[in-house]
Amino acid sequence: MDSFRKIDVDQFDEDAISDSELFEPDPRSPEEALSEARSKVAQVRTMIGRNDTQGALALVLTNPPYGPLLEEAKQITLATLLEILNSTKSSEISTTVKALDIDQRDNLMKYLYKGLELGGSGGEKDGVNCAVLLGWHEKLTEVAGTGCIVRVMSDRRVV
């Protein structure tokens, strides 16, 4: 009944606004982003080994790959981040979140919603544990406020 909502009306509009006008693409090429993501995985593993969740989280959340062209790098980054989130004790979440800067908090919120989206569509897979993500979401919202959520919704630089 509401299938008309899926019709792409923009194809009849010569002047339609395109994605490239809405946000700056990631400056990195897919290859660069991929190798950067892989090197971060290795660094994060050693950091987790040293019990440095804080540093690992900050590293992953700084300059994460975004946009439609970097799918592989985005996948790796998400998997790495979920690894960190799942291995953090729930009592430490608050202090960890407080130590992040505002960009990192906004990025973390993006990943939380992405994780919840994946977890919601097909149960638990790829290390997505919605209960853990919701725990982080609660603590992050306390620190970063609703503004952080609004920014995730408005930002088209999708991670």
Place this chain on the structure above:
Amino acid sequence: MAAQIHQLSLGPLTAHSFNADRSKVAVSPNSNEVFIYSSTPSGWVLEHTLAEHDKLVTGIDWAPNSNRIVTCSQDRNAYVWTLSQEGIWKPTLVLLRLNRAATFVRWSPNEDKFAVASGARIISICSFEEDNDWWVAKHIKRPLRSTVLSLDWHPNNVLLATGCADMKARVFSAFIKGVDAKPPPSVWGERLPFGTVCGEWGTPAGGWVHGVAFSPSGDVLAFVGHDSSLTIAYPTGPETPARAVHVLRSPTLPHVTLTFVSENQIVAAGHDCQPVLFEGDADSGWSLVKSLDTAGAAASKGAPPPPPPKAPGLAASTGGVGRLNNEAFNRFRSADAKGSTASPSALAPGVGAGVGPGGSSGSVAKHLGAVAGASVGADGELHTTHQNTITSVRPYSGTRENVDSVSTSGVDGRLCVFKVSGGTNVSGIQRGVASLRV
């Protein structure tokens, strides 16, 4: 707490504008009509109804010196209203040549032209043509890519700031030959033919630009976006990079409207239901100072303002809710609607005491207020004067360089006046909100 609260409508107020001496106000109660209320000792009395538009009125501006009102509407038209000798408001249709709704209208400082924003990716700059005795529109099209949501005029009567849904705030030249004298050179440039883009900035996280404002000197541009951001730009010239661009990302819901109250102070308001004051300058950056409302102080929620004036077109309030508004009724209603077992007044105060950085921690459920930016109390009540989004904040008294109080209107149908000097310090999560230089 607001100095004045007037419940002018039970529905939203889409726009409001006071006359020069603040004795009358024009508002649109979310309909195709504009009501002009006059201030009397017994409250606001409906004086005139301007009914010429076919669809929702989206913008109203009352020129203080020439005493003319301009209104624009979703019917794609604008009317200029002049008061005749007999005391009747006479409309003059303005040909905007738009194919989408008009969204916003403002008189220029000299009141010899006005600008209408629209959903057609066009801004119509209208000026009066003596020969033909009508208003003519000139269009600014490029590089607008989406609906224009707000406008503000530079004090030199030539430059126009625009906030657009393509996530950009821009400054255009709206120079009309024969109306304007050549403006003196400023930080926005020297040669300013019609349609020149003198500056363009984006929001940090891709939010629509909801509101724009020039500082009293016109040398600074500020705008708020739907990504809960406030950006203040200090340009130096058309080809040179800006002296400074400060960005504040707030932990609260987005602001939708703002105005400068002095060269170094901004009042912004929006989905957070309370006007807040920001202070700063180019070198030391900007920060949140206080709320002009009593938000966060909780519990001190004042008595509701008198009901809206009875007027044709306004839904008359029936006795229903008011008559039943006693403690027992509220207790059952909150148990039913919110599942709470105690009456709101029995809940512990100290709501909005924060869980900000370095603050105490607690669960979201317990500290709803702190999370939402201290305007929602733990009892789920909004402890702000406005009970819904504020859509317009405008200077009310004082000079342009030093505004004493501002008037606000919003979705809750209230028109309030807030003193800039009043208010309470923000608490919790909002404390220490400061800008980053980009």
